[in-house]
Amino acid sequence: MKDLSDKALFALVQDHDERAFAVLLERHSGLVYDLVYKRTRDDDDTKDILQDIFISLWNNREKIRIEESIYPYLHRSAKYAVIDLAIKNQRVTAYQSLLAKQDEPFCHPAETGLIASELQQQYEQEVARMPGTMQQIFRLSRDQQLSAREIALQLQISEQTVRNNITLALKKLRLSLGSDQLIVLLPLSLYISSALAVN
Template sequence: MSQEELIVLIQKGDIKAFDKFYKDNWRPLYHMAYRSTGSVDDAKDLVQNVFISFWNNKENIEVSRFHVSYLFTSLKNGITNLYKKAEVRRHYSEETIERDPVYTVEDDYLAKELAQTLQNRVTLLPDKMQRVFVLSRYQHLSISEISQSLNIAPRTVKNQLSTALKILRTAVCIIALFYFF
């Protein structure tokens, strides 16, 4: 049976004719796909997609103008799309890795240790300074709210907060040097 006769039968929905057409044409397509991708699974998927597309568009095929090169062109387009998708995935995965650094158990431990040490240092601050710091950083009050709450001038709140941050920053730097060097 000629290829033209097979296509006419396929256009009528003949599964046996499609099966014969598939068996006659899949191997060279598979070899081309495998050579292009280096992956058995990708090659199988690409060839399968070519034949699915062929079946889905069987009514639109002009029998007199059909040539097997149609299948190879379809395969080439599938390979191109596969590489484009892989490139997009690679690009976004690299972007994600750059944005989201990998944290280890050790990093988590160090963060907890640093937070605990910082909390201990806060308790060593003078009483008034400690209250200003806690209201600002833990309870998220504004300078004017802290000023009203403690009945002190806003400028005093700013000074106390600034001094507390300097003390704590110095302590954190010393701790960081201890842990990382």
């Protein structure tokens, strides 16, 4: 399978072939990592972007059209992801600068702790609202750090069902809490290489 072209591999990916996807991931993840890292100079940011790019590739595989190589698509995705990160960082820097100019600290330590507690409570409420299977999968993934394969074996469901539920759960949380809050509450410990592990 490793001898197949990107076009042939992606045709298999569009037929839900995870092994073909793993080959594409192995073939291009290093190049995309280097491309993003040259602009972010941050390993964690780069891994987060890499994860998002390949998750998006898998989730949108049926809509994506490629000519010969998948790399131009990955290059464009990386470019826009880096731009989005830069905009976000500029907003954070501007906010921190504004707080630094205040005569009084914006939040006293007690207030900061209260805000963190309320945010955690809101997060738990949102998780509790998830459908039963989605909630169970999400908690196994994020709280117990189980891989997609381990969860699938434990619940006797497919790995793709596990990944789909995790993606939907994160989407729900982003809509209700926002990405910035999730960064605090959910350090991204699951990367593509573990989530899509293939023996």
